[in-house]
Amino acid sequence: MEYNFKDIEQRWQKYWKEHNTYKVEIDESRPKYYVLDMFPYPSGAGLHVGHPLGYIASDIYSRYKRLCGYNVLHPMGYDAYGLPAEQYAIQTGQHPEITTVRNINRYHDQLDKIGFCYDWDREIRTCDPKYYKWTQWAFIKMFNSYYDNDLQRACPIEKLVEKFASNGTDGVNAACSEQLSFTADEWNVKSDNDKENVLMNYRIAYLGNTMVNWCPKLGTVLANDEVSEGVSVRGGYPVEQKMMRQWCLRVSAYSQRLLDGLDSVDWTESLKETQRNWIGRSEGAEMKFKVAGTDIVLDIFTTRADTIFGVTFMVLAPESEYVSLLVTDDRRADVEKYLDEVKHKTERERLIEKQVSGVFSGSYAINPVTGKEIPVYISDYVLAGYGTGAIMAVPAHDSRDYAFARHFDLPIIPLIEGADVSEESFDAKEGKMINSSNENLQLDGLDVKEAIAKTKEYIKQAGIGRVKVNYRLRDAIFSRQRYWGEPFPVYYDEHNMPHVLDEEELPLELPEVDKFLPTETGEPPLGRAKNWVAKNGRPLELCTMPGFAGSSAYYLRYMDPHNDNALVSKQADEYWRNVDLYVGGTEHATGHLIYSRFWNKFLYDLGYVCEPEPFKKLVNQGMIQGRSNFVYRIKDTNTFVSYNLRKEYDVTPIHVDVNIVNNDVLDLDKFKAWRPEYANAEFILENGKYVCGYAIEKMSKSMYNVVNPDDIVERYGADTLRLYEMFLGPIEQSKPWDTNGIDGVHRFLKRLWSLFFKGDELQLTDTEPSAEAMKSLHKLIKKVTFDIEHFSYNTSVSAFMICVNELNAIKCTSKSVYKDLVVLLAPFAPHISEELWHVLGEEGSVCDAKWPEYDEKYLVESSVKYAVSFNGKTRFSIEVPAGMSKEDVEKAALSDAAAEKWIAGKTPKKIIVVPNKIVNIVI
């Protein structure tokens, strides 16, 4: 009988659907296991072969866990809000929902063809009001919370109000945008409006004036992770810094917990490191510098407190609020001119120019340790967003300060013994201190690290500053001036103060608009909506939430997707808890994976979820790149020359559709039919074939290298696609899509199939399996079990091939062996396994079978081969009965006829016997 994969796969996919094979319910009698894929954004191009790589891996794991007796939650859904649908809508006027739904349906079809075991009853879409109700709900909770630094958790904002009413800011240690200080009396006489303004400084979701990444081309602000090297990640448009009033999430309050939590999760070290970098903890000191002749005090942050004796000037960021306070009248014109220049430079230009620029403010500050007066400059090499936006400059030991000092001819005082600062600064934190002692503080002779500690101690005692930890992690900017996103559950009162809606009013549904562009007055698209007002008639927020809003808690919703009363019920949350295995790409390292952890921790603080970390184990699948093919046209002709002969001609390489190339050999007829201009093409062949060149490039339409899974499924079947994607190499590795090996995998399935049949008859019998067959099977069970647990799927596929070859070679026909083999294969190739399961006469779905366990007794060798080496060089091998003592193995090795030549009459100095491996004889 032929292996008819088309028939088999269609039949079983239908069966699974009809029998709800993959439906999952809470079952307290069984242990749970939660396997999650990062849900896709349904783009118009459909799924390509890169997408399923991670999905297949997680599907195999889900099926394996189910066979092992776990109650496995394995859902799928769509991250449906996004820029491409919106931009398509702007161009065509078509509502983004229409394109989104169309794309989702396409994705769904494509996914089903690959045979995933998703429980589709739990599907979620972030653009569904029933879903985003809970995104809005979480926002309201964040608005109504503040972060208590002493308790290290989020608390209701009412608690803070109580504290203010009784003690003012005294004793309040809360995360805030700006350090405030007032008494209870001062608080109590404030107007409601003023109180609201104060509270906004503490809310976890707050409206704040912050420096934002503004992308004029996209017409929206972007979060830090959506900007890279001064341009937008999507589209690559320039991004500028702009002060705007925007909704923000106080993610920075969670910096330390986000950092600490990394130690408790099973993620790759590199991903954790990426997050640590992004959070960017640095320990240092905040120091106060008085401005001479004024009451103004400048706070600066430094990690090099030890270099205080080498501070020869100070620098403020151009955006610093102190700039206007410090500028003296005679310097005002110059400073304003400089500020104006800086303002018109985008961040990108600043980065590219890397030219030293700056201006003297006219003011002098007093070094709190030496008492010396030093000039205060303004320069854009100091960032407004980090630390306090002001620095103490130590040109001898900081390369940026050095460049600045050289440019403005400022003094450079070396502080470390032997450091040559005539050409460049000495930035390393090592060496002995010099020039660093006075009556207040003596650092000379100390090591840099000791000096840092001593200076910090002094700063505290002398009251000139404090020890401080700084984080690079910024609050997340949460407003987007777009249409296709979650509306904020926020309205504005007559004083333009924001208020959140009541939870009962959720979901606040996205309104219809006539166009998806900003209004003529520059308001976001929601400004076009009619009656965009709250129940009380007040105007609603016009911005929508960013893409990461909907993806931050979606894993919780899958646990209880139809619940209208809660994001997730207590029961569901306590049963499913968190994601045991999360599979997805590294590109979300500093976006989604930070925001989700933050969101989860926030809900954890409020008691809505029971686990502090959302994703226990995370596996990063690599990207699948495109493998483009080229043909070589001889210039000014319609003749194409084969790859290895192209050097003899003057040729132009042309991308050719990879779908008409097989194993780098061009299908000439299909090529002629591909484009009218090639209809009369002529070819110069090598060995009768036209061989194409290739290159590894991004998978894209323009390079004709996009391979979509449907084509592979059509040609080889889903099981071959699944096995082949796994066979390609380790799952976490990026690799080009290359069909060169797919035939081998397909051949394996055909060979397996043919083992079952002789002609059209089942050739398997109920006979007892031979010892050899049992050994082959149990080797496989052991290997595959180990491999799945370690996500080493490529070696599993190899193991299956070896086993099938062995069973074929020994002509094993025992049903019991094949039954176990089919169960082992089921996670990898579910369709053929279901079919063979029934061919073997079993009932029900193979999904409900039991994972076989291996028995060591079949794996014991009767005889063992030892390699015998002399002084580490292998010379011959011996075969001895298994279980021999070391001494007997030694004897056997020495008495072997081949040994004499190497021993040559000498007495061995030492003999090392490695069990089942090697006998090494040292002469």
Place this chain on the structure above:
RNA sequence: GCGCAUGUGGCGUAAUUGGUAGCCGCGCCAGACUUAGGAUCUGGUUCCGUAAGGAGUGGGGGUUCGAGUCCCUUCAUGCGCACCA
């Protein structure tokens, strides 16, 4: 510049975790069958050498009886962060 990975045949990769390097697959070579095919099956395939033998896991050095694996150093590639004070 800092940090993290990775480097093995013509190609994708494997190596029981310090124990005979190259499993499995692709490709290639030879053969069988054949209705001549992009089907199937069998055997071979790291390199040099007719062979005996020798070399060999990016390069150099080290530890060890023994190193793809551990240590030092260097080169190359990929990724992350980057005027972060």
